[in-house]
Amino acid sequence: MKIGILGGSFNPPHIGHMILAEFVKEHLSLDKIIFIPCNIPPHKSKRGIVSGKHRLRMLELALKGRKGYLVSDLELKRGGISYTVDTLMTLKKKYSKDKLFLIIGSELYQDFSTWYKPEEIKKLVKLVVVVRNLLKKKGKNIIFLKMPKIEISSSLIRERLRKGLSIRWFVSEEVRKYILRNKLYVN
DSSP: OEEEEEEEOOSSOOHHHHHHHHHHHHHHTOSEEEEEEOSBOTTSOOTTOOOHHHHHHHHHHHHTTOTTEEEOOHHHHHOSBOOHHHHHHHHHHHTTTSEEEEEEEHHHHHTGGGSSSHHHHHHHSEEEEEESSSOSEEETTEEEEEOOOOOOOHHHHHHHHHTTOOOBTTBOHHHHHHHHHTTTTOO
16 A cells, blocks of 8 residues: 655644645555644744644544545654654554655755654655645655645634634635634634
8 A cells, every 4th residue: 555644733734735635645646645743843833833632633624534534643642742753663563564655845855854863764755745846756765746836824824813814715614613613723
């Protein structure tokens, strides 16, 4: 099986995440993609991140009923700083006969050398870098996929919520209702 791994804070998960996942799944003929919300991001401030419980639930709502998409609480259960290499080592044991693909955006790839044990990560998975301006090309154990630019971000959604603006169409309807019902991101 070919399995994609898509990690992040998902604070909140939005349609850009879903479009990216679908795009990569189709282009690489992946059997499934596992979304993994981090516990504490190593390269971002924890400030403004809602609880893992909320982010996990929003991902579950966003992906409900969608074949080939799973949500894992692996990093939330492990606790502490979420280092990708630790997660991948656990997944490699669980899916030892499968081929794993770590999906990241080009902005993360630019800082990839600063990640915790980047060379070990490249040994565990094939790295898939989603870019907006490069043509599709391959590197050693790296796949570059050109994708249409999507100008939606979690920070934009949080900003709109703080200003009392609508987030309809930015997130799934189930996620929108969950955010409003739980009064997330309004302070």
